[in-house]
Amino acid sequence: MKTTGRRFKTAIFEQFTRIGKAIASPVRLELLDLLAQGPRHVEALAAAANVAIANASQHLQVLRAARLVETEKSGLYVTYRLADPAVAEFVRQLRLLAERRLAEIERTTRQFLESRGGFEAVDRQELLQRVKSGEVTVLDVRPTEEFEEAHLPGAISIPMAELEARMAELPKNREVVAYCRGPYCVLAIEAVQRLRARGFRAVRLDWGVVDWRANGLSVKRGKAAASVG
Amino acid sequence: MKTTGRRFKTAIFEQFTRIGKAIASPVRLELLDLLAQGPRHVEALAAAANVAIANASQHLQVLRAARLVETEKSGLYVTYRLADPAVAEFVRQLRLLAERRLAEIERTTRQFLESRGGFEAVDRQELLQRVKSGEVTVLDVRPTEEFEEAHLPGAISIPMAELEARMAELPKNREVVAYCRGPYCVLAIEAVQRLRARGFRAVRLDWGVVDWRANGLSVKRGKAAASVG
DNA sequence: CTAGTATTCAATTGAATTATTGATTACTCC
DNA sequence: GGAGTAATCAATAATTCAATTGAATACTAG
Numbered sequence: 001m002k003t004t005g006r007r008f009k010t011a012i013f014e015q016f017t018r019i020g021k022a023i024a025s026p027v028r029l030e031l032l033d034l035l036a037q038g039p040r041h042v043e044a045l046a047a048a049a050n051v052a053i054a055n056a057s058q059h060l061q062v063l064r065a066a067r068l069v070e071t072e073k074s075g076l077y078v079t080y081r082l083a084d085p086a087v088a089e090f091v092r093q094l095r096l097l098a099e100r101r102l103a104e105i106e107r108t109t110r111q112f113l114e115s116r117g118g119f120e121a122v123d124r125q126e127l128l129q130r131v132k133s134g135e136v137t138v139l140d141v142r143p144t145e146e147f148e149e150a151h152l153p154g155a156i157s158i159p160m161a162e163l164e165a166r167m168a169e170l171p172k173n174r175e176v177v178a179y180c181r182g183p184y185c186v187l188a189i190e191a192v193q194r195l196r197a198r199g200f201r202a203v204r205l206d207w208g209v210v211d212w213r214a215n216g217l218s219v220k221r222g223k224a225a226a227s228v229g
Numbered sequence: 230m231k232t233t234g235r236r237f238k239t240a241i242f243e244q245f246t247r248i249g250k251a252i253a254s255p256v257r258l259e260l261l262d263l264l265a266q267g268p269r270h271v272e273a274l275a276a277a278a279n280v281a282i283a284n285a286s287q288h289l290q291v292l293r294a295a296r297l298v299e300t301e302k303s304g305l306y307v308t309y310r311l312a313d314p315a316v317a318e319f320v321r322q323l324r325l326l327a328e329r330r331l332a333e334i335e336r337t338t339r340q341f342l343e344s345r346g347g348f349e350a351v352d353r354q355e356l357l358q359r360v361k362s363g364e365v366t367v368l369d370v371r372p373t374e375e376f377e378e379a380h381l382p383g384a385i386s387i388p389m390a391e392l393e394a395r396m397a398e399l400p401k402n403r404e405v406v407a408y409c410r411g412p413y414c415v416l417a418i419e420a421v422q423r424l425r426a427r428g429f430r431a432v433r434l435d436w437g438v439v440d441w442r443a444n445g446l447s448v449k450r451g452k453a454a455a456s457v458g
Numbered sequence: 459c460t461a462g463t464a465t466t467c468a469a470t471t472g473a474a475t476t477a478t479t480g481a482t483t484a485c486t487c488c
Numbered sequence: 489g490g491a492g493t494a495a496t497c498a499a500t501a502a503t504t505c506a507a508t509t510g511a512a513t514a515c516t517a518g
Contacts, residue, residue: 016255076516254475480497
């Protein structure tokens with residue numbers, strides 16, 4: 001009797017550990033973070049996470065074995081996607097817990113931001129207020145597919161790679177608020193640097209769509225509007 | 230430039246992974262589950278999780294290195310406790326995600342319950358209603374320290390080890406609702422079996438105090454009331 | 459059918475993790 | 489001080505994990 005109860009408990013905790021092990025690798029966490037932006041091919045994921053394709057493929061299979069992601073094959077390509085929006089939310093909870101518990105994260109982030117030109121702290125609530133009221137230009141610097149998957153209402157899509165060339169599309173007199181995938185995505189940081197170098201008033205919003213959704217804010221799907229004021 | 234951004238990202242994801250690795254072991258998850266009930270000595274944790282003391286000690290140190298638990302030394306004993314209520318909530322989120330994603334968990338649980346005499350499904354909401362209205366006897370079968378740390382208001386504390394001897398304390402004509410640490414704690418299951426064998430109407434409530442708290446229900450601290458009707 | 463491409467597979471290597479054992483430390487009580 | 493005890497440490501062997509490499513698979517396009 002004692003032992004069947006113990007066996008049961010062990011079996012259950014081993015199941016929980018399937019999820020735990022799946023998120024116990026920096027590469028896999030980054031892949032999940034990318035997949036939280038929308039479905040992607042293996043090659044694109046490997047490139048974005050800066051790992052070899054075979055390596056990415058293996059990590060993705062680990063995630064699939066833990067049922068955190070699903071695949072769909074169409075032609076040559078295999079599309080990976082999160083199996084459940086709850087997975088993105090769980091990864092976000094992990095991030096929040098880590099931020100809360102590990103002082104190293106804040107320290108590393110501050111150091112990095114300072115090395116990038118000493119960014120001032122902008123109050124997030126006030127910034128969100130300005131975003132919602134429409135008094136600033138909201139700029140999404142993620143790749144087009146991610147923008148189309150989900151973006152802030154009213155945001156303009158200029159992928160980072162095209163920013164220099166397309167900066168003229170932005171109204172010069174309004175403040176620009178740039179965002180990308182979340183607090184640890186470096187695209188928006190770089191965008192702000194470049195915008196400032198070209199005379200724009202620009203600040204970064206350190207939330208991504210997963211954060212908006214979790215905070216009950218609306219998110220839009222679909223292509224960008226044809227033209228920008 | 231490209232590389233400093235990459236280094237930053239890698240450093241951050243490695244930090245997240247500290248938490249991920251900490252929960253990537255069945256033993257550590259069980260230790261966290263136990264600590265969610267309240268602070269404990271190493272020896273007690275090792276016994277409850279059914280591992281050697283040295284082994285438990287090492288796992289606890291891993292959890293401490295990830296800042297999920299804290300220690301306090303008093304005399305010969307070292308007391309471990311969760312570093313933050315958010316840790317218990319995170320472990321609960323992991324459990325919920327695992328239940329949602331891994332069909333094996335439900336299957337294993339059903340098999341175990343059937344082997345224990347085919348427990349009928351009781352609707353949890355209805356059960357909670359009966360618990361709140363006070364029309365049933367609520368029985369907490371966890372060890373006394375855990376009861377004193379936090380329990381359902383109105384619950385009677387009879388640790389599992391004492392149940393046979395103290396069953397007479399329970400009113401015979403009222404239905405008994407037994408609970409312990411959560412859905413995968415076997416104490417309440419065994420309690421219901423024994424109560425029924427002795428002629429009680431008894432059912433199990435598969436929530437623990439962490440679940441109550443997360444669902445906004447009140448939880449009491451302190452010793453048991455002196456006597457029971 | 460052939461060339462080309464995205465992905466996976468299989469094998470290898472080195473590193474990290476786990477449980478176990480016995481010794482050691484740090485403390486209490488007598 | 490000395491016996492006894494809770495916890496940790498240090499060393500080990502077994503296992504698992506991660507990244508790399510090159511080959512194999514499965515599909516498309518011509």
